[in-house]
Amino acid sequence: MDEILNDDVVGEILAWLPAKAVLRCRAVCRLWRSLTTTPYFIAAHSRRRPLELLGYVEPADRSSSPFTAYIMSCVPTTAVPAVYDCDDELTAAEHYFRRLLRRDYRLLVSASGDGLLLLCSHRSLLVCNPATRQLVKLPLAAVNRTEYYYPSAFYFHRPSGHYRVLMCCRRLGLYYVVSTGGGGEPRRRRDIPEPYSGRLIHSVTIGERVYWARSYYNRAQMMLAFDTAAETFWPVAPPPVEPSDEGPMFEMDGELAVTAMSVEPYLDVWTTQDLTGERWVRRFRIELPCGYYHKRIKPYGTGLAIFDNTTRFLVVAMNYRWAFLYDTKHKRMVSCSHRQRNDRWCVFYRESLVTLTPSTPFNDKPWLKLY
Numbered sequence: 123m124d125e126i127l128n129d130d131v132v133g134e135i136l137a138w139l140p141a142k143a144v145l146r147c148r149a150v151c152r153l154w155r156s157l158t159t160t161p162y163f164i165a166a167h168s169r170r171r172p173l174e175l176l177g178y179v180e181p182a183d184r185s186s187s188p189f190t191a192y193i194m195s196c197v198p199t200t201a202v203p204a205v206y207d208c209d210d211e212l213t214a215a216e217h218y219f220r221r222l223l224r225r226d227y228r229l230l231v232s233a234s235g236d237g238l239l240l241l242c243s244h245r246s247l248l249v250c251n252p253a254t255r256q257l258v259k260l261p262l263a264a265v266n267r268t269e270y271y272y273p274s275a276f277y278f279h280r281p282s283g284h285y286r287v288l289m290c291c292r293r294l295g296l297y298y299v300v301s302t303g304g305g306g307e308p309r310r311r312r313d314i315p316e317p318y319s320g321r322l323i324h325s326v327t328i329g330e331r332v333y334w335a336r337s338y339y340n341r342a343q344m345m346l347a348f349d350t351a352a353e354t355f356w357p358v359a360p361p362p363v364e365p366s367d368e369g370p371m372f373e374m375d376g377e378l379a380v381t382a383m384s385v386e387p388y389l390d391v392w393t394t395q396d397l398t399g400e401r402w403v404r405r406f407r408i409e410l411p412c413g414y415y416h417k418r419i420k421p422y423g424t425g426l427a428i429f430d431n432t433t434r435f436l437v438v439a440m441n442y443r444w445a446f447l448y449d450t451k452h453k454r455m456v457s458c459s460h461r462q463r464n465d466r467w468c469v470f471y472r473e474s475l476v477t478l479t480p481s482t483p484f485n486d487k488p489w490l491k492l493y
Contacts, residue, residue, distance in 0.1 A: 129153070129157060132153075132154070132157060133157045133158075133163055133166075136157065136158055136163070136167075137163060137166045137167045137170055138170055140171075140473070141167075141171075141253035141254070141473050141474070141475055142253070144158050144475060145253075145254065145475075158475070159477075163475075164475045164476060167474070167475055168236070168237060168472055168474040168475070168476075169432075171237075171472050171473040171474070172198055172199075172472070173198075173199045173428065173430055173437075174196040174197060174198055174199065174220075174470070174471045174472070174473075175196070175197045175198075175199055175202055175426070175437070175439060175467055175469075175470055175471070176194055176195070176196055176197075176222065176234070176239075176467070176468050176469050176470070176471050177194065177195065177197070177467040177468050178192070178194060178195075178468075192224055192227050193221060193223075193224045194221075194222050194224070194225060194231065194468070195219040195220060195221050195222060196219070196220045196221075196222050197220075198218065199428065199430065199435070199437045199447075200433075200435065200437075200447060200456075201218045202437060202445045202447065202459075203445050203446055203447055203457040204459075205218050205219075205459075206444065206445055206459030207459055221493040222252055222471075222492070222493060223250075223252055223490050223491060223493065224491040224493075225241065225489070225490055226243075226489045226490070228243040228244070228246070229241040229242065229243050229248070229489060229490075230242055230243065231468045231469060232272070232273045232276070232469075233275075233276035233469060234276075234468075234469035234470060234471050235276055235277070235278070235285075235327060236278065236285075236476050237251060237252075237253060237471070237472060237473055237474020237476050238250065238251050238276075238474070238476060238478070239251075239252065239469070239471070240273055240276045240287060241489075242272065242273055244270055245262065246259070246262075246489070247259070247260040247261075247287065247289075247300065248260070248489060248490075249285060249302055249478060250478075250490060251474065251477075251478055252473075252492055253473045253474060254475060254476075254477065254478070255492055256477070256478040256479075257489075257490070258302050258478050258479065260287065260300045260301075260302065261300055261308055262300070270291070271289045271290065271291050271298070272289070272290060273287050273289060273290075274288045274289065274322040274323070274325065274334075275287070275288040275322070275325050275327070275332045275334075275348060276288075276327070277327055277330075277332055277348075277350040278350065279301070279350060279353070280330065280351050281351060282301065282303055283303070284301045284302045285301070285302045286299055286301045286302070286350075287299070287301075288311070288322075288332075288348075289308065290322055296310065297310065297311040297314050297322075298310050298311065299311060299353070302478065302479070314355065315346070315355060315357065322334045322346065324370070325371075326371040326372060326378070327350075327373075328373045328376065328377075328378055329376065330350045330351050331348065331349060331350065331397075332347065332348040332350060333345060333346070333347050333348075333371060333378055334346045334347075334348075335360075335368060335371055336360055336368070343360070343365065344357040344358065344359065344360065345357070345359070345360050345399060346358065347397065356397070356398070357398075358378075358397070358398060359398060359399035359400055359402075360380075360399065361380050361382060361392035361399075361402040362402060363380075363382040363384045363390070363392070364384065367382045367383050368380055368381070368382050369381035369382060369383060369389070369425060369438070369440075370425045370426055370427040370438070371427070372427040372428050372429055373428075373429065374391070374393055374405070374429045374436075375431070377393045377394060378393065378394055378399075379391055379392065379393045379405070379427075379429065380392045380393075381438065383410075383415060386415045387409060387410045387414065387415040388407050388408060388409055388410065388415075389407075389408045389410055389438070390404055390406065390407050390408075391404070391407075391408070391436070392405070393405050405450075406436075406448075406450060406453070408448055409455075411446075411455075411458050411460075414444055414446075414458075425438070425439060425440040425443075425467075426438070426439050426469075426470065427439075428470045429450070434449065434450050434451040435447055435448065435449055435450070435456065436448040436450050439467050444458070444459045445458070445459045446458035446459065
């Protein structure tokens with residue numbers, strides 16, 4: 123094999139395989155193992171994996187345990203509008219859904235990044251890689267059991283090489299940072315600007331920056347940014363639209379993008395390269411189908427949107443409402459749902475071989491079951 127194919131060709135071939143196949147190939151020989159464990163290969167492999175949308179989108183199997191009500195499935199982003207229009211859920215499940223995991227009913231999927239899922243409950247915080255079947259249980263701050271901490275941001279801290287979670291107690295306005303690398307108790311952050319205290323909810327991670335949308339209870343009426351390397355905050359000017367018109371945020375060609383429904387019947391996409399948000403540009407104005415534009419589907423940033431650099435498609439899925447697929451290159455609507463759907467979409471997901479150091483075996487507690 124070495125005489126026929128050089129290392130670069132072997133690596134390129136392996137990068138197109140699913141994660142499960144790559145993990146098996148690592149057992150073939152030391153060369154293949156060394157090729158598939160480099161940071162370059164892991165990044166290249168992830169870029170080639172399809173984008174999927176995760177949610178609770180299939181009926182529970184009532185003949186088995188009640189935990190089946192918490193099955194999370196993957197749906198290809200390009201098929202999201204078609205899922206909405208399926209005549210019944212069983213047909214949709216047969217053609218589009220891929221079961222990913224079954225979670226403990228106390229766990230909620232809060233964030234996704236680099237192929238990792240962040241799951242949390244009142245007293246537990248887990249980071250899981252479904253592809254490698256690795257799991258890390260993170261420590262929580264020692265607080266009163268009546269207080270609830272929720273994840274405000276999930277990011278990679280480059281200086282330490284660990285993934286970190288910014289936890290927030292909304293009622294007390296307290297923030298703590300916990301790390302997959304261990305190193306003791308959660309570290310409290312005391313530098314959150316006062317107007318945002320306890321109010322950092324809807325966020326998007328772009329490179330080494332996290333952005334939070336403004337909201338009706340944010341007196342500053344400004345967005346907030348966070349440098350994940352230096353771990354510092356700064357305010358960001360919002361796009362020139364009303365807060366109630368803003369939809370989900372996403373990354374577009376390395377820039378922060380915000381959707382907005384300001385003028386009927388359009389959905390605008392605003393982007394900015396400026397770290398302070400002083401210069402916003404309206405990149406697209408998408409004409410929505412009849413019945414899409416309504417004040418009830420403008421819930422201060424909820425819903426999901428993502429831009430696929432490979433296909434140049436923009437996917438927008440509003441929870442409990444509608445979804446569409448838009449071709450930004452040719453500026454045309456590829457497909458859109460003709461009916462509403464009550465599924466709860468959680469996060470976008472792209473399979474990855476990122477390695478975690480498991481601190482908790484999967485069978486130690488019945489938290490997760492992977493398919």
